[in-house]
Amino acid sequence: MNRTLFYLLGFGVLAVFDTATQVFFKLASLHAGTFAPDLAWAQQVARTPWLYGAVAGYIGSFVAWMTVLKHAPVGPAFAGSHVSVIFVLVISVLFFGDHLSAMQIAGALAIMAGVGCLSLSKAGHD
DSSP: OOHHHHHHHHHHHHHHHHHHHHHHHHHHHHHHOSOOSSHHHHHHHHHOHHHHHHHHHHHHHHHHHHHHHHHSOHHHHHHHTTHHHHHHHHHHHHHHOOOOOHHHHHHHHHHHHHHHHHHHHHHHHO
């Protein structure tokens, strides 16, 4: 497999796991209801399958991250790992009714620009 395809697949898998983890945490929090520092609330959280989805997402993210990091330069890999923030923003708007501020949109554009710049600068050195 060529390096570009490996990076695209690796970062894609990482983004899917990272995004799924955040969505599962959101669903678990909605299912658990209002926080209460007591055993009943903790048991309610422990019973939601969304929590286990989030744990599985963290495990998947860890495996994907370690695999990508083994082969990718640290700078672009670190920047690329933050692309999932953009996916979480989009999903939060589409499925959870959140509204984005101009600052959040600017931040997402800055993330995309940074990843693009790091990718282009690395490509110029290969």
